[in-house]
Amino acid sequence: MTNPLLELNDVHLSYLGRAGLVEAVSGVSFSIEPGERIGLVGETGCGKTTVALGILGYLGSNGYLTGGELRFKGQDMSALCPEDLRRLRGSDIAMVYQDPTAVLNPSMRIWKQLAEVPMTHEGLSLSAAKQRAATILEEMHILDPERVLEAYPHQLSGGQCQRVVIAMALLSNPSLLILDEPTTALDSTTQANIVQLMTEIGLRYNTAMLFISHDLGLIANTCDRVMVMYAGEVVEEGQVTDVFANARHPYTQGLLRCIPLPTADKDVRPVLPIPGRIPQPGERPIGCGFGPRCFGFSEGVCDQPGLPLSNTNENASKRVRCARWADVEDSNPDLPAAQPPSEVGEESFRVEGLKKYYPIADGSLRSFFGRTKPRHIRANEAIYFSARRRETVAIVGESGCGKSTFAKVLAGLETATAGEVRIAGTDVAQVPVEKRTAEQVASVQMVFQNPDETLNPSLSIGRQIGRVLTKFGKETDKDRIRQRVAELMDRVKLSRDLIDERPHRLSGGQKQRVAIARAFAGEPALVVADEPLSALDVSVQAAVGRMLMDIQRRHDTTLLLISHDLGQVRYLAERVVVMYLGQVMESGCTEDVFAPPYHPYTEALIAAVPVAHHGVTKRHIFLEGTHPNPSEPPVGCPFHSRCPRKIGDVCETEPPPLQRDGKTHFISCHIPVEELSKVEPVLSVKS
């Protein structure tokens, strides 16, 4: 057997806080062989990033290695002096962080940043280093590497930046690459490309990789082995296929149940959220960390300290930290029963030919005197669709496709350039929210993406929800308002004790629940939810998503769900509208859109969804290039520049016809529907 590259032996990592020394990681052991790809999954707060920082010796001024040993190539890391550690970090161990745009220096050209690495670590000359930078960018499959080398980071897209960051990490030929949520900040199509790239790199450079992510799909698609972390401990480890197909630990099982099956919707196979929330370091229970949230918890067994990672009898490499793994195996909690689909009501709003152009500010004197032609960002171009009461309609597309702009026009935060938005019969497309009537304002409410920004930090939860009730004249009496607020908090499953708390005491999921309660408080006809789940952990996503559906049914509301996560969309929405560059490419019932005939763009989007479920196979499709600049959209079909199924010049010259397949399924493409119907489905389930 070869020597392991990295060995962690019962590692304990702690932070010194105001409450004293708090253990964030308690007793993690694993080893990485050269060239191996290992995944570390778990929710926020389980200690996975701390492990990565611990390996690099980057814990900061208040972090300490409080037990165990860390060996890299047989050398004890804690024995190294800071200078040696620094040399090691750049050359032998490299790290890729979550947000690529924050890693690159915004005031330095890309080639300079790349060339720095070999110049520092290998003492290469400037020209040689520049040469190396160019070569590695080509190996990263960056389109137009010459331009990228001369560019500043802000001129690149998120995907390109992440490729540059990965290139930078690989420049010194590290034997270990640590990737902390490498694709979380990226679009799903870009995500798929980066995943593909990582697999390729692993093979070519024989670099060992440690993937850290909360995305089980990503880990399933990239890694050989996986470790599931919970409350600072590894609770299950083994081969990826093994762990995901036969999860033994109740936590792993719970996580898998939180992710919607990519081929079923909310009525057929509802997800089952894990109850409770992850304990803070320092508040972790004795014994099994997952005990308080576990269905199979048994007193006297699960609350004993010192639970070992024990082998299961099926496979030597698979181990699980659960006292009752053999018993809980079949004691699966009852999955929620399938529900009858909700009946849709009358039409609640209709969008006709909506157009939204933003003028590009041009401060030059020439434009001041009207000598230049004003240029526009075409955020929305001719959008048509309608939605009914009790219906969930999803708008999907990559970032920059104009889906958020569309939401803002609906809510009156922006006004349309042309076209109509009819809410309850009247056109409000050109009416800003300040000029809308009280009923029109009350009929459209929004839920926003970022849980940390959605609530006013200075006001109590109760006041923020209550304000909606007073504002829309639902209630005037103070005590009645408080009562109604408390009921709304029950409905979104928030404890009533939080009513006088300020938002900073709440977790991300709780904040999003408050935001949802606030949006539904005025009983609007339409709620626009802009990426309401994207910033949340997997298990929280499941819980909040389910609650959102419950409250929608109860209030008979139309829900417009804006998302780039097709897995969630498949699960939550009844109808889907696929947007690209401000235009609708495909629309129809969810089942129709997720099955052939597909628009080639939809097909690529579906293929980009990372799938963790065992037995689901998917076809790989990779989209070249990036979303074009919406100020200069391609002529003809907007998608022709990236389309893998382009049929010829007609795509570049003529706008595609709107083709109908069935009653409500529309595809905007030059390829005849009959031909698109012959396409093999992207996802297939082995059963």
Place this chain on the structure above:
Amino acid sequence: MNEPSLKILPRRSLLARMFGLSIGLRHSPVAVIGVSLVGFWVFVAVFALLLAPFEPNATHLPFAKPGTEFAGGSVFWLGTDHLGRDVLSRIIWGSRTVLFYAPLATFLAYVVGIMAGLVAGYKQRWWDEILSRISDIVLSFPVLVLYIIIIATIGASGVNIVIAIVFASAPGIMRIVRGLTLDLRNRDYVAAARTRGESSLYIMWVEILPNARGPLIVDACLRVGYVIITIGVLGFLGLGLPPPDPDWGGMINETRAMAMVFPHMTIFPCLAISSLVLGFNLLADGLRELSMRR
């Protein structure tokens, strides 16, 4: 569903929150010194009547050195000035002037600056253009020149000093508030307030201003310090409160020609100004530390 009982916890009172703040400040030695210095002068100002051994404007023995005993067993602890007025008593009574006009002027400057800054930052467009240009014009004058022009035009009096200080400091405050507003107006909770049809006034007052308070409170503490210096400088230039009422800056001005021979007349008022300004600056530092830690 039967009506579940609703627990209504009373909100923490203002007193309790002030107490919480002082507990927080206790951990910072800088803040403790700042609070003690400011607290000392506030105490002196409030109890001036009891603390001052003499009438501030009564003339006794001119040019008495510190510690000189006077008839009736009383002592000129800090000596007397050229007109025979007790320096200590004048400093004690002078603290009233400074601790009345400086916070008042700062507060009013903040009222104007916050209103202008919120409107400029939230409304933007021509509101911003007009308000920002006005503030640019005011800020382009050297402050001292501005003070001299204003006071010379409208005359030296307590009210006029406040007017001059508000006029000169409000643009700077407006800049800060405008900058904070530009950032805060893009938050999702402001968008949420707009989608429920809140008025601009409500959004500026409830959604934006309370969230800008951290930096503003720190700045206000620093600014009170500057205003104290300004009042001192105005007094020194003879543009302060008209004599004979005690005013620290005025005391320095009246006695500076004799400072080489009778330093006590000048040095003690100087120390009074410095200690009070220092107190406010340290308090600001402490508050900043506290806000960073949260």
